[in-house]
Structure formats: structure tokens, C-alpha cells
Amino acid sequence: MNIAILSGKGGTGKTTVSTNLSLVTGSNYIDCDVEEPNGFIFLKPSQIASREVKMDYPLVDTNLCALCGACAKVCQFNALVRTKKKITLFEKLCHGCRACGLMCNHGALTFGKRVVGRIEEGTLWDIVCKRGILNVGELMAVPVIKELLTNLPEGVNLLDCSPGTSCNVVCSLQYADSAVLVTEPSLFGLHDLKMAVQLVRCFNLPLSVIINKYNPEDDRIERYCQQENIRVLGVIPYDREVVRVYSSGKMVVQLPEYRERFEKIAKNLREVFPWN
């Protein structure tokens, strides 16, 4: 089973929740935030194997090209341009859809592959830790996320998603069986939580919420969840000690009080989702 951990707003604690939950429950950790994966900093897996992610892109044979511009016209992403002298490619805009190849009547287009990122896989005890890394300067993360999420290990996988509700999150949700939304009691936290809830509901996935940086005097998230009939799995208090441990690259569950909290959240999680 794959559980997506997402949030809407950035910096609410997706990685904190996923890495610590992974440790407490023995679930595999999959870092889908390929633009800036940071879960490995905390889990520190070993025996890391790495492989490249490649994408198709068109190659123009200038001897065969008649400069008709059919390839540039069909490209929905403006990756190909017909100038008076040649067809110019902007490879980073290319989605690798191969429509240009279908349109070319002169046999001038073939396809090559270029590296856009890589997948790393390691282990921490019996936990499989996987992450995708998008190369700096690349615009499209989805091909790396797709590659990362096909052939996931057996058992329960926690998918640590990107912030927001962009293509990257949509892509990750396509591989998920349920979703946990991590939020914080603030105006932005609630606003973006609502967007994330809307998105998850488009997929008809069971969902629940964890409130991080919890402040007992601010109940806006609880009120919203009650109204929308969403289960709150647990809260993580707004606590200087958590920040201290986190910023030194350690796991929050090293603190006994927080181990207990995460175990409770894990117990609630098993009740909400069909764990096996």
C-alpha cells in the first residue's frame, strides 16, 4: 500500500512526518520531492545504488529536413521552432511526446535520449529508502517521479510529496492508495490544506490530517476538519526542542515524548486505512 504525505503549503512538516513515521512503523520511505529531496539527510540510508533517468528528445537530420515546420506547429510545449535556416530545439521544454516525429513526412526526425535526473535506492535496517533527484536546471520533474514510483518495493510505502498541488503532486497521487495531509494552524496552512483536500478528493482517495506546529489556542484546522468530516490523526506541538533536533539532522522520535506521539499517530493511521 502506498500512502501519499502531502500538505498544500510548504514547510508544514511533510518530511518530518514521513521520515519519523517510516521509522516508527517500519514502512519504506520514498522521497517524491525530486526538486529538493531532503529525507535522506535524516534517515541516512546506506548501500545506495543509483541509476539515471532519461527522456526522449528529437534529433533533426538537416539533410532530410524540408523546413516545412510541421514539427514546430504540432509541438504543444514550444520546444521546436522553425527559423528560416533550421529547426531549433529547446530540449528542456520537450515533454518527449514524439508528436513531432509523427508529423514529419520527410523522415528527418529521430529520437535520442538525454539524462534529466537519477533514482537512488538504499536501506536503513529493513526499511527501503528511495528518492528521485531532478538535475539542476531541468524544468520537468514528472518523468523522474514516474520512474521513481514504478516498481515500488513490497509492503507499505510512504510517499513524501512535493508541496503545492502542482503536476508533481498530481503525479505522485496517481500511485497512492490513500493520503495524509500535514498542515499547520495558520491562514496559509488552512488555505492550502483546502486546495490539497480538493485535489485528493478528485482521486477519491481516503484522507486524514496531521496538525504540525500545533497551538492549542488556534483551532481553525480542527474546525475545518470537523466541518469536512476529516479525521485528525494527531498533533505535533509547536516546540523549540523539535526544531533543535530537526535542525541538527536527527530524528524527532529520538525524543521519548515524540516517539510516543508518533506511535499513537501510527496506530490511528492503521485504523483509518486498510493497512494490509
Next chain:
Amino acid sequence: MKVAISSTGRDLNSMLDTRFGRCNYFIIYDVEKGFVKAMENRGQISGGGAGIAAAQQIMDEDIDMVITGSMGPNAFNLLRNSDIKVYQCKNIQVEKAIQMLKDGGLEELTQVGPAHAGIGMGSGKGFRGGR
């Protein structure tokens, strides 16, 4: 000699749009014959590569010169490689910009602006948004 001016409206009284890739219209003006037409900028509605789409449209129309405010690196290189000259102008009336060009009062654009500058950040498309 055909000139294309990035514009906010469809006629010569409209204000020049200083954005190239995301302007509403291009006004096409023939230096000898006068106003030719206004065409909608296809780049304006594209999800990405707006400057590239706009440059493609300019090249397809056999334009010799462009007047705009600034231009990103992709569009700039495309036009330069196609020998289309780009002149820089402030947001004044299109008609006045053309007059300035005729009088030799416009400078050629030599410095490329930042990429993605014309995308309104408030339009719901965050910078990290995947395509």
C-alpha cells in the same frame, strides 16, 4: 520593411506592452505602406515557452524589426539568429514608438532580460509549478 510592436491593444493608439512573450497583441506596421494588421500573440496563452511561441509567430510573418520593452534569452537568440533586429522602448503609444524608430530615436536591444519575467506570479502559477 515590416515592424512588429508588442502592444496592449489592436490599434496604433494603444500603449506598447513592454513584455514580449506575454503581450496581448502584435501590431504589424510596414514602414512604407503604414498599418498592416494586429494579431493576437499566441505566446500569451501558452503554458511555457511564451517568448519562443511569440518569436515563431514573428518569424512566420517575415518581420524585419521588433519594438518591445525587454526579451528573455530564448526569444532573443532566435530572433538574432534570424537577423531580426530588436529595438527597446518604454510603454508609450505604439504610434509614437514607430515615429521614434523612423527618427532613429530607438536603441537596439543588446541585453537579455531574465527568463520567465512576464509571468504574473499572482496568476495561480507558482514558480515551482511543474509543467
